[in-house]
Amino acid sequence: MPLVVQKFGGTSLGDAERVRAVADHVARTRRQGNDVVVVVSAMGRTTDDLIRLAGDVSVVQPPRELDMLLTSGERVSMAVLCMALAELGVDAVSFTGSQAGIITDTTHTRAKILEVRGDRLREALGARRVPVVAGFQGVSTDHDVTTLGRGGSDTTAVALAAALGADLCEIYTDVTGVFSADPRIVPTARRLGRVSFEEMLDIAASGGRVLALRSVEFARNHHVPLHVRSSFTWEPGTWVVEEEPSMEQAVVTAVTHDTSEAKVTVVRVPDTPGLAARLFRALADANANVDMIVQNISVHGTTDISFTVPRVDLPASLQVCEDLAQEIGAGEVLADDAIAKVSLVGAGMRSHPGISATMFETLATHGINIEMISTSTIRITCVVRAERVEDAVQALHRAFELDV
Amino acid sequence: MPLVVQKFGGTSLGDAERVRAVADHVARTRRQGNDVVVVVSAMGRTTDDLIRLAGDVSVVQPPRELDMLLTSGERVSMAVLCMALAELGVDAVSFTGSQAGIITDTTHTRAKILEVRGDRLREALGARRVPVVAGFQGVSTDHDVTTLGRGGSDTTAVALAAALGADLCEIYTDVTGVFSADPRIVPTARRLGRVSFEEMLDIAASGGRVLALRSVEFARNHHVPLHVRSSFTWEPGTWVVEEEPSMEQAVVTAVTHDTSEAKVTVVRVPDTPGLAARLFRALADANANVDMIVQNISVHGTTDISFTVPRVDLPASLQVCEDLAQEIGAGEVLADDAIAKVSLVGAGMRSHPGISATMFETLATHGINIEMISTSTIRITCVVRAERVEDAVQALHRAFELDV
Numbered sequence: 128m129p130l131v132v133q134k135f136g137g138t139s140l141g142d143a144e145r146v147r148a149v150a151d152h153v154a155r156t157r158r159q160g161n162d163v164v165v166v167v168s169a170m171g172r173t174t175d176d177l178i179r180l181a182g183d184v185s186v187v188q189p190p191r192e193l194d195m196l197l198t199s200g201e202r203v204s205m206a207v208l209c210m211a212l213a214e215l216g217v218d219a220v221s222f223t224g225s226q227a228g229i230i231t232d233t234t235h236t237r238a239k240i241l242e243v244r245g246d247r248l249r250e251a252l253g254a255r256r257v258p259v260v261a262g263f264q265g266v267s268t269d270h271d272v273t274t275l276g277r278g279g280s281d282t283t284a285v286a287l288a289a290a291l292g293a294d295l296c297e298i299y300t301d302v303t304g305v306f307s308a309d310p311r312i313v314p315t316a317r318r319l320g321r322v323s324f325e326e327m328l329d330i331a332a333s334g335g336r337v338l339a340l341r342s343v344e345f346a347r348n349h350h351v352p353l354h355v356r357s358s359f360t361w362e363p364g365t366w367v368v369e370e371e372p373s374m375e376q377a378v379v380t381a382v383t384h385d386t387s388e389a390k391v392t393v394v395r396v397p398d399t400p401g402l403a404a405r406l407f408r409a410l411a412d413a414n415a416n417v418d419m420i421v422q423n424i425s426v427h428g429t430t431d432i433s434f435t436v437p438r439v440d441l442p443a444s445l446q447v448c449e450d451l452a453q454e455i456g457a458g459e460v461l462a463d464d465a466i467a468k469v470s471l472v473g474a475g476m477r478s479h480p481g482i483s484a485t486m487f488e489t490l491a492t493h494g495i496n497i498e499m500i501s502t503s504t505i506r507i508t509c510v511v512r513a514e515r516v517e518d519a520v521q522a523l524h525r526a527f528e529l530d531v
Numbered sequence: 532m533p534l535v536v537q538k539f540g541g542t543s544l545g546d547a548e549r550v551r552a553v554a555d556h557v558a559r560t561r562r563q564g565n566d567v568v569v570v571v572s573a574m575g576r577t578t579d580d581l582i583r584l585a586g587d588v589s590v591v592q593p594p595r596e597l598d599m600l601l602t603s604g605e606r607v608s609m610a611v612l613c614m615a616l617a618e619l620g621v622d623a624v625s626f627t628g629s630q631a632g633i634i635t636d637t638t639h640t641r642a643k644i645l646e647v648r649g650d651r652l653r654e655a656l657g658a659r660r661v662p663v664v665a666g667f668q669g670v671s672t673d674h675d676v677t678t679l680g681r682g683g684s685d686t687t688a689v690a691l692a693a694a695l696g697a698d699l700c701e702i703y704t705d706v707t708g709v710f711s712a713d714p715r716i717v718p719t720a721r722r723l724g725r726v727s728f729e730e731m732l733d734i735a736a737s738g739g740r741v742l743a744l745r746s747v748e749f750a751r752n753h754h755v756p757l758h759v760r761s762s763f764t765w766e767p768g769t770w771v772v773e774e775e776p777s778m779e780q781a782v783v784t785a786v787t788h789d790t791s792e793a794k795v796t797v798v799r800v801p802d803t804p805g806l807a808a809r810l811f812r813a814l815a816d817a818n819a820n821v822d823m824i825v826q827n828i829s830v831h832g833t834t835d836i837s838f839t840v841p842r843v844d845l846p847a848s849l850q851v852c853e854d855l856a857q858e859i860g861a862g863e864v865l866a867d868d869a870i871a872k873v874s875l876v877g878a879g880m881r882s883h884p885g886i887s888a889t890m891f892e893t894l895a896t897h898g899i900n901i902e903m904i905s906t907s908t909i910r911i912t913c914v915v916r917a918e919r920v921e922d923a924v925q926a927l928h929r930a931f932e933l934d935v
Contacts, residue, residue, distance in 0.1 A: 143587035177607065183547035185614035192617070195625050196610035199603040203581065206600035210589035213596070221599045226674065247674075270630065270651075 130252070130293040131156060134166040134262065134284035138301040139358035140204050141171040149299075149358060150211035153257065157217060162252050164291060165219075165259045166284040167208060169200025190235035194264075194274045198224070201261035201280075209259050219257040222247060224264035225272070229283065231265035237276035237414070238265060243290035252291075260287060278339020285342045289349035296351050298338060303357040304364030305330065305337050307529040308382040312517050315530040319380060323370035326380050326474050327353075329506040332418075333470035334385025343367065370474060378475035378482065379527040384520050385468040386513055388418060388435040390499070393448050395429040395458035402455055403432060409447045415440040419468070419501045419508065429457075433499060435510065438464055466498065467516035470508040471523060483507050489526040495519050534656070534697040535560060538570040538666065538688035542705040543762035544608050545575040553703075553762060554615035557661065561621060566656055568695065569623075569663045570688040571612060573604025594639035598668075598678045602628070605665035605684075613663050623661040626651060628668035629676070633687065635669035641680035641818070642669060647694035656695075664691060682743020689746045693753035700755050702742065707761040708768030709734065709741050711933040712786040716921050719934040723784060727774035730784050730878050731757075733910040736822075737874035738789030747771065774878060782886065783877035783931040788924050790871040790917055792822060792839040794903070797852050799833040799862035806859055807836060813851045819844040823872070823905045823912065833862075837903060839914065842868055870902065871920035874912040875927060887911050893930040899923050 133156065135149050156163050168174075177196050181188055205221040212219035228244025251258045262280025267273045275282050281298055288296035305327070308316040322330070324347035331340040337355055346353050346367065356364030396402055403422065410417050420434045436444045441462060448460040469490075476482050483500075486507055490497055495518060499510035511519055524530065537560065539553050560567050572578075581600050585592055609625040616623035632648025655662045666684025671677045679686050685702055692700035709731070712720040726734070728751035735744040741759055750757050750771065760768030800806055807826065814821050824838045840848045845866060852864040873894075880886050887904075890911055894901055899922060903914035915923055928934065 143584065146588050180547065180607070181611055181614055184550050184611040185618040187618040188614050189617050192610040192613040192625055195606055195613075195627075199606035199610075202599055202603035202606070203584070206596040206603075207585055207588040209596040209599075210585055210592050213593050214589040214591040219596075221596055223599075223676070272627070 128160060128162050129295070130162045130164070130291060132164045132166060132284050132288040132291070132293045132296045133299060134280060134297065135168065135299045135358055136280065136301070137168045137171055137174070139299050140167060140208070143207075146170070146204070146207050147211050150208060150215055150217070152358070152361060153212060154215045154217050157257065163257050164248060164252070164287055164293070165208065165257060166262045166280060166287060167201055167204045167259060168262050168280040170204045173200040173203065191271060194235045194272050197274055198261065198264040198272050201263060205259045205261050212257060212259070217257055218255065219259050220251050221259045221261070223261050224283070225266035227258070227260045227287070229265035229286065231267050231273045231275070233267040233269050233271065233273070235271070235273055238267060238273035240265060240275070240282065240286050241268070243286050245287065245290045248287070248291060278342055281339050281342035282345055285345045285349070285351050285353070288351045289345065293351065295354060296346065297354045297356060299356060299358035300337060301357065301359060302337060303360060303362060304355050305335060305381070307380065308520050308524045309384065312384075312520050313382070313524045316524065317529060317531050319365050321366045321368060322380060323474050324367060325370060325505055326472055327367045329470070329472040329503065330381050330383050333383040333472060333506060333508055334468060335381065335383045338367070378479045379471050379473035379529065381472050382520050382523045382527070382529065383470045383472060384516050386516060387437055388466065388468060389438045389441045389462060389464035390433060390435050390466045390510065391441070391444055391448060392431055392433040392461040393452055393457055394431050394461065396432050397456060398428050398430050406432065406448070406451055409451055410444060413443045413447050415444040415447065419499055419510065421499045421501065435466070435468070435499070465513045466510050467513040468508050468510055469516055469519040469523065470506055471527065472506045474505050476507075477504050485526065486523065489522050490519060493518055493522045532564060532566050533699070534566045534568070534695060536568045536570060536688050536692040536695070536697045536700045537703060538684060538701065539572065539703045539762055540684065540705070541572045541575055541578070543703050544571060544612070547611075550574070550608070550611050551615050554612060554619055554621070556762070556765060557616060558619045558621050561661065567661050568652060568656070568691055568697070569612065569661060570666045570684060570691060571605055571608045571663060572666050572684040574608045577604040577607065595675060598639050598676050601678055602665070602668040602676050605667060609663045609665050616661060616663070621661055622659065623663050624655050625663045625665070627665050628687070629670035631662070631664045631691070633669035633690065635671050635677045635679070637671040637673050637675065637677070639675070639677055642671065642677035644669060644679065644686065644690050645672070647690050649691065649694045652691070652695060682746055685743050685746035686749060689749045689753070689755050689757070692755045693749065697755065699758060700750065701758045701760060703760060703762035704741060705761065705763060706741060707764060707766060708759050709739060709785070711784065712924050712928045713788065716924050717786070717928045720928065721933060721935050723769050725770045725772060726784060727878050728771060729774060729909055730876055731771045733874070733876040733907065734785050734787050737787040737876060737910060737912055738872060739785065739787045742771070782879035782883045783875050783933065785876050786873065786924050786927045786931070786933065787876060788871060788873045788920050790920060791841055792870065792872060793842045793845045793866060793868035794837060794839050794870045794914065795845070795848055795852060796835055796837040796865040797856055797861050798835050798865065800836050801860060802832050802834050810836065810852070810855055813855055814848055817847045817851050819848040819851065823903055823914065825903045825905065839870070839872070839903070869917045870914050871917040872912050872914055873920055873923040873927065874910055875931065876910045878909050880911075881908050889930065890927065893926050894923060897922055897926045
């Protein structure tokens with residue numbers, strides 16, 4: 128019997144009525160002859176409410192306790208979903224991250240999965256029951272409750288699909304799939320029927336918010352086909368699959384953008400081997416999620432190093448840079464949080480030279496200045512002023528003829 | 532260093548401000564030279580909200596999932612209390628029932644504690660940290676999450692105090708102690724400075740709602756001194772301790788009442804040995820919490836058996852009785868949910884005959900009819916009409932000169 132992992136996010140479980148709708152869909156999937164494992168996020172705005180409560184109580188929030196607090200949300204959603212399934216005659220049983228055997232490292236608030244044991248889930252499936260698993264959470268090798276950080280529930284779903292050898296992992300969300308650009312900015316954006324893991328990785332990494340990067344990485348590494356679709360319309364969405372040699376490829380698949388990052392520049396870094404390594408090791412140790420890195424050529428024995436980080440990591444990153452700059456005799460450290468990234472993603476780029484030239488020309492024509500550039504084989508990213516990013520997305524979507 | 536277990540109920544943790552007040556008190560207790568273990572309930576009305584949500588989602592509520600749902604509440608309160616303690620510079624660490632080593636049987640929604648391992652708590656105390664433990668919950672021998680039922684957090688606190696060899700278990704609540712009668716009914720009721728375990732058992736069993744019966748039993752069996760006090764005024768409350776031979780005893784300590792029960796009568800039960808045993812075994816198997824039992828003398832080879840149960844157990848109890856009545860050829864089964872119990876409790880009764888006569892006379896003088904009577908060495912309970920119970924409490928409180 129095929130095994131499907133179905134993941135439902137917070138908006139999909141927004142209230143009692145939505146929980147019942149999800150239960151209906153799980154029951155239907157089962158009637159159609161599948162075994163199902165369900166992964167749930169916390170209901171609606173629960174997580175935000177808990178964060179607000181913590182803020183009301185205390186400024187000091189030890190990460191271990193923050194994890195304990197936030198993992199209460201999935202307990203609620205999985206328990207009530209099991210009840211709704213029971214009412215439909217489906218024998219469902221809830222499992223916390225710990226009970227599901229999701230073993231993580233000890234990094235609270237952004238733990239990494241080390242191992243998925245999954246014995247209790249296999250046992251439940253063997254007894255024809257539907258396991259409903261708390262997303263986003265695990266148990267550390269120290270037996271403490273951990274959370275997986277942003278996009279954690281998607282990661283839980285993919286990790287379980289891989290561990291259980293599922294045929295498919297369905298990610299239910301409040302949009303109908305992955306689009307050629309953000310439909311709020313480009314109303315003519317198309318829903319993509321099928322993208323490769325590589326494209327999806329670059330879409331996620333460059334600002335497409337439908338799937339978290341790490342869950343796509345996990346899916347690619349473990350060959351888990353993903354289907355991103357809506358829990359409101361239940362219509363087919365976007366398949367994320369292995370790239371097939373026969374797959375006809377558009378040159379450019381999507382235009383993505385990201386306004387959540389900030390730029391840091393360390394000026395006049397002495398051009399001594401190993402200094403960049405020390406800087407980025409120190410940033411990694413501070414858990415700053417460095418994204419783009421640009422180092423200009425050396426002039427007069429010094430160089431400027433720029434990089435982007437999520438805006439939440441900016442204070443920690445500045446601290447690291449300022450400490451190191453003093454130590455190594457570099458110049459000042461500049462921060463800029465009014466930037467945005469705009470990217471083109473497409474597996475077809477590999478065999479089509481000149482895409483970057485067209486991209487830069489298009490931006491220039493619209494008077495949009497490019498501040499940083501970074502390219503991979505299937506992606507080109509430019510950093511621009513945040514206030515011009517919507518214009519940039521619209522211009523590029525038109526220039527590459529991605530409209531419906 | 533003395534070890535104190537402090538338990539805080541839902542109203543004590545009603546909002547962010549209350550959480551900070553509790554943290555202040557814990558920190559102060561610590562500064563005064565004590566080791567502290569804290570046990571918490573869910574904040575304010577959380578549990579009621581969760582029960583309402585479950586009702587909105589589904590009529591069918593498997594007990595295992597109900598336990599999973601309800602145990603989310605303590606995770607929230609213990610995490611935010613740890614944050615508030617951290618802000619005061621107190622190194623606190625939260626533990627779920629499972630992490631605290633509270634091992635229970637597999638009876639969901641009313642599990643019994645089989646064992647308290649407590650290794651992690653001892654380790655935390657050894658490191659001079661304050662363990663904050665989720666009350667009301669444990670983990671079953673099947674590794675499922677369980678709850679301890681009504682008064683479960685008190686039971687957690689007492690069980691931990693016993694397991695850790697604590698010097699004292701403080702139960703913080705929204706009243707200032709145990710009273711000679713419910714102050715809402717008898718405004719002149721006195722706060723009792725000190726009661727014996729035996730009196731407290733009978734007070735709890737006969738309707739005193741301050742402490743749950745099982746937590747008092749547990750405290751008595753493990754010789755854990757209890758101090759019931761207010762988290763709003765922080766003033767000393769009522770001590771529940773071993774009875775000392777020198778303790779001067781009032782004849783009657785308190786008048787209690789209980790309006791949460793219903794009465795069931797099985798009419799014309801054949802007077803055959805073993806029938807009563809079968810009836811009460813069947814009721815126990817249905818988890819009905821039978822309280823008072825009265826069997827009249829046999830007339831014409833049959834007898835009437837009456838008993839009281841919590842009103843919530845009435846439907847299940849009636850089913851059991853009707854099935855058995857048919858099987859054994861008894862008469863009809865009568866239910867009455869408009870009753871109340873009124874009781875006198877006092878260790879001094881043992882050596883003072885005539886208390887019951889005074890009680891019955893007092894009720895008769897006030898025109899209150901007695902429907903059932905049950906006595907123990909330190910308690911007398913009468914079942915009366917529910918509508919007359921407040922009159923009964925007031926009359927008895929006056930008759931036995933319990934007023935301030």
